[in-house]
Amino acid sequence: MEFIEMLKVDERFPLRPAHPLPGAGQLKTGRFSMIYADEVVVSHTTRPSTPPLWAQEERSPPGPHHPGKVPYNLRVSEEVKIYEKLLKQSALQRVHIAPHTLDIASTFAVLTRLAESKKAGISLMKKLKLYNGEDLEEFKQKDAKELQDESEREGMEGISRDT
DSSP, X not given: OEEETGGGSOTTSOSGGGTHHHHHSEEOOTTSOOEXXXXXXXXXXXXXXXXXXXXXXXXXXXXXXXXXXXXOOOOHHHHHHHXXXXXXXXXXTTSOOOTTHHHHHHHHHHHHHOOOOSSTTOOHHHHHHHHTTOOOSSOOHHHHHHHHHHOTTTTTSSOOTTO
16 A cells, blocks of 8 residues: 655544554554455655654554655656656646756756765766766766765755655
């Protein structure tokens, strides 16, 4: 069972009824009878205040939880594809968008997610190009992995598509 944006639901919506599901395999849903299920509950959120909310018992995730951190996208070309997909699914699909608008928006978004490098001669724009698969004169694709390993927080913060 997937629970999208688990921590962004209205605070009046209790998460407690879902607590027995992972351990006991049953779920009581209001006026309906008990539902038996062999399920794994996968939930995700982009909310930065996750730990404080989990401290509230009624807002904590059901059963044992194993948080995994998934960074935001760091490739401009992939960010453009995401925007194109979102636009095709929206009411804006027939609206004219100026050339390079998605490239600029994607570049801005990815730049907010990058961390300054300690390596001499690498600016955020060079890093952005390198992560996007472009080789530069002084840096090659083999350097991209080294740069990503340099900062454990890179991609974990910055602007998202839903802000």
